Amino acid sequence: MQFDELIKYWSSLDEETKNEIEKIDDPKEIEDRFYKNLEFGTGGMRGIMGAGPNRMNKYMIAKATKGYADYLKENYEGDISIAIAYDSRKNSREFSKTAASVLSAENIRVFFFESLMPTPVLSFTVKYLGCKGGIVVTASHNPKEYNGYKVYDENGCQLVPSFAKKLIEKVNAVTDLKDIKKNDFDEEVKCGNIEIIGDKVLDDFLSEVKKQSIYEEKSDLKVIYTPLHGTGNIPVRRILKDIGINVSVVKSQELPDGNFSTVRSPNPEEKDALTLAIEQAKKENADLVVGTDPDCDRIGTAVKYKGEYKLLTGNQMGAILVNFVLENKKDSLNAKSTLVKTIVTGELGADIAKKYGLNVVNTLTGFKYIGEQINKYEKEKDKEFVIGYEESYGYLVGTHARDKDAVVSAMLICQMASYYKNQGRTLIDVLNLLYAEYGYYLDLLDTYLLKGKDGAEKIAAAMTHMRVNGKDLLPDIKMVEDFSTGIGNLPKENVLKFHFEDGSWLAARPSGTEPKLKIYYSVKAENMKAAQARIESYRSVLNKIIEG
Numbered sequence: 078m079q080f081d082e083l084i085k086y087w088s089s090l091d092e093e094t095k096n097e098i099e100k101i102d103d104p105k106e107i108e109d110r111f112y113k114n115l116e117f118g119t120g121g122m123r124g125i126m127g128a129g130p131n132r133m134n135k136y137m138i139a140k141a142t143k144g145y146a147d148y149l150k151e152n153y154e155g156d157i158s159i160a161i162a163y164d165s166r167k168n169s170r171e172f173s174k175t176a177a178s179v180l181s182a183e184n185i186r187v188f189f190f191e192s193l194m195p196t197p198v199l200s201f202t203v204k205y206l207g208c209k210g211g212i213v214v215t216a217s218h219n220p221k222e223y224n225g226y227k228v229y230d231e232n233g234c235q236l237v238p239s240f241a242k243k244l245i246e247k248v249n250a251v252t253d254l255k256d257i258k259k260n261d262f263d264e265e266v267k268c269g270n271i272e273i274i275g276d277k278v279l280d281d282f283l284s285e286v287k288k289q290s291i292y293e294e295k296s297d298l299k300v301i302y303t304p305l306h307g308t309g310n311i312p313v314r315r316i317l318k319d320i321g322i323n324v325s326v327v328k329s330q331e332l333p334d335g336n337f338s339t340v341r342s343p344n345p346e347e348k349d350a351l352t353l354a355i356e357q358a359k360k361e362n363a364d365l366v367v368g369t370d371p372d373c374d375r376i377g378t379a380v381k382y383k384g385e386y387k388l389l390t391g392n393q394m395g396a397i398l399v400n401f402v403l404e405n406k407k408d409s410l411n412a413k414s415t416l417v418k419t420i421v422t423g424e425l426g427a428d429i430a431k432k433y434g435l436n437v438v439n440t441l442t443g444f445k446y447i448g449e450q451i452n453k454y455e456k457e458k459d460k461e462f463v464i465g466y467e468e469s470y471g472y473l474v475g476t477h478a479r480d481k482d483a484v485v486s487a488m489l490i491c492q493m494a495s496y497y498k499n500q501g502r503t504l505i506d507v508l509n510l511l512y513a514e515y516g517y518y519l520d521l522l523d524t525y526l527l528k529g530k531d532g533a534e535k536i537a538a539a540m541t542h543m544r545v546n547g548k549d550l551l552p553d554i555k556m557v558e559d560f561s562t563g564i565g566n567l568p569k570e571n572v573l574k575f576h577f578e579d580g581s582w583l584a585a586r587p588s589g590t591e592p593k594l595k596i597y598y599s600v601k602a603e604n605m606k607a608a609q610a611r612i613e614s615y616r617s618v619l620n621k622i623i624e625g
Contacts, residue, residue: 083111087129090136090254097128109529117141117248118589120235120445123216123225126168133168133216133224135175139257141226142176142212144248146183151247153209158186160206160274162199163214164372165307165333166224169193172214174262176226177271182258187271193333194279195308195373197482200233200448201282202274215372218344219591221337234448234479238568283316285477286485291405293320296495299363302487303327303354305343306334307371313487322491325361327354337371345370345377346470348388355379355386364503365494369483374444375470376483378490382505389504391470392423392520392599394490397507399426401493402464402474403433410434410463415454417447417465420560420574421584421597423520425511426466436460441560441570442586444471448479468520468597519608521598523616525623528592536587536594539623543573543585551618553578583615594623 084107088095101107110129115122115137122141126133149157161177163169170193177187188206190199196213203211211229219225228236228244236244251257265271300317302324304310310331317324330339330353337343340350345368354366358381366379366386378394379386389397399416416430417438427437438460440446447465454460455476466472471481474489497507512518527535544561548554558564560572574584584597596619602608 080111083130087111087136094128094134094136105529112530114249117144117245118241120241120443120589121225121227123219123223123591125222126224133172133226135168135172136254138172138175138214138226139179139259140251140254141228141248142179143183143251143257145210145212145228145244146180146185147247147250148244149185149209150183152243156186158188158206158208160188160190160199160202160208160211161214162190162194162196162202162211164196164216165193165335166214166216166371167221167335168224169214169335172224172226173212175259176212176214178259178262178265179257181260181262181265181270187265188274189266189271191273193308195312195482195484196227197374197478197480197484198279198282198312200229200478200480200482201285202278203229203231203233205278205281206274213372217372218342218346218370218375220342221335223591229479232448232452232479234452235443235445237445237449279312282477283312283319283484285475286316286482286488287319288477289475289485289489290320290492291402291489292492292496294495294499295321296499298323298365298491298495298498299361300324300491300494301327301354301358301361301363301366303330303351303366303368304373305340305345305350305368305370306330306332306337307343307369307373308333309369309373309483309487312484313367313369313373316484316488317491320488320492322495325357325363327357329353343371345375346391351377351379351388358386364498365491367487367490369487373483374481376472376486376490377470378504380494380504382503387505389508390520391466391468392425392518393508394470395422395466395468395472396425396429396511396518397504398466398472398474398486398489398493399429399464400507400511401496402489403430403435405496406463407433411461413454413459413461414463415450415460416463417450419443419446419467420572421586421595422466422468423518423599424580424601425515425518428515429511430464435463441567442467442572443589444473444481445479447473447481451476451479468522516601517604517608519598519600519602519605519612521612523596523598523619525594525596526592527594532592535623536592539594540571540573540585540587542622548575550575551577551583551615581611583619585619596623
């Protein structure tokens with residue numbers, strides 16, 4: 078379909094869509110909305126909300142769901158059921174209802190959460206209810222303009238490439254948006270084809286989380302918690318209350334708000350997302366600040382240390398958490414015990430795991446690959462999953478979910494802080510002790526936001542430049558791993574990893590869900606100053622390549 082024809086087609090879908098398109102007077106905006114379809118990747122799709130094929134809207138949701146229904150009916154016989162959850166973003170409930178209405182029209186039974194619910198709860202629910210898959214409408218930690226659609230398999234794991242490829246083919250085969258059938262949501266609820274999920278599922282999820290509890294001795298730990306207007310408010314506060322943690326919530330960020338009006342972006346990886354929580358911590362003299370993102374799969378933390386509140390990175394928290402879990406589970410560890418992390422996650426946690434005798438397995442970026450390993454271990458019985466994490470503030474202990482889980486993470490982080498407080502230490506003290514034992518690690522992420530068609534071309538050009546120049550890109554590069562060629566048993570992915578002689582590395586990866594190029598640095602040195610100097614020398618080269 079030609080560009081003008083595509084705009085005319087979308088304008089014919091409904092009056093609201095037509096009016097939105099007609100009000101756009103920026104040619105670049107029109108180009109960005111219509112030059113391609115919003116990509117349905119291995120984990121689903123994510124994008125800015127609005128009219129057009131390169132935007133998140135009810136028509137793209139319907140298209141994705143029709144493709145998903147066709148995929149399910151081709152791969153499963155008999156009765157098929159799907160669980161659906163959503164977060165606090167604008168249109169999340171409406172998009173979820175659209176998905177449910179399309180599935181119902183395809184004679185697929187739907188279990189639907191009536192209220193917003195964390196992503197890890199959906200992951201748990203799929204297997205708990207015996208569904209063949211699941212859908213979460215969320216854009217996770219992205220700014221308010223975004224929404225997304227994630228698809229899960231029958232184990233509650235996001236689809237990995239081997240299965241996602243077949244689904245993507247089905248989604249791409251849906252070409253006429255007007256032909257997609259939808260049943261009336263309310264009528265389908267009345268007749269039972271769409272079943273509202275009750276409170277028992279969340280109760281049982283929290284019971285499974287509680288089984289991972291490690292330390293419940295009393296302490297005077299004081300915690301400030303913010304759900305950042307998202308889904309974590311009820312489940313996180315319930316689990317922390319159950320284990321006796323003294324929690325004070327940030328009232329202005331307690332309730333759902335799709336505008337995320339108190340933050341620039343509801344991303345606990347970013348310092349300013351926890352600003353209000355830290356201000357409250359100062360007033361209340363709290364020991365710890367924790368914040369979860371809108372779908373409650375990521376968690377950020379700040380620790381009171383020498384009168385100031387210091388933020389921990391995802392790599393630092395991962396390493397401390399690994400140390401805490403293994404220190405307290407050492408008597409139950411065996412030759413099968415395994416830690417799973419991604420290829421862009423730092424090495425300190427892996428080094429700690431190896432000291433405790435664990436197997437360390439590296440996966441591609443994305444928690445779906447960690448979930449895939451859990452499925453594999455349960456089937457083949459050759460390994461046992463203990464803990465998995467990625468540098469982007471996502472952790473999982475236990476196998477109740479197949480996705481990162483900020484509910485179990487919040488519980489364990491607070492128990493860990495209590496455990497060490499009763500020893501007269503903070504989490505920063507523990508981190509410094511780990512550095513003293515294993516060496517100083519500095520991990521850093523630079524993110525380049527490159528929007529639109531021009532941005533996509535710039536990202537591609539930068540990756541090509543780094544790929545072509547390889548070992549000559551920087552001094553002391555020992556080896557270059559190009560994951561697009563396939564390495565070991567890992568699927569092919571557009572990632573480059575440059576290894577240095579001393580064991581340090583850097584990696585380049587275009588985001589699969591946002592118009593971003595990500596550069597990961599992991600440097601091991603004798604101290605912070607030396608590590609920072611090394612990273613700055615690398616950054617100066619990479620900046621010229623990407624910005625040029």
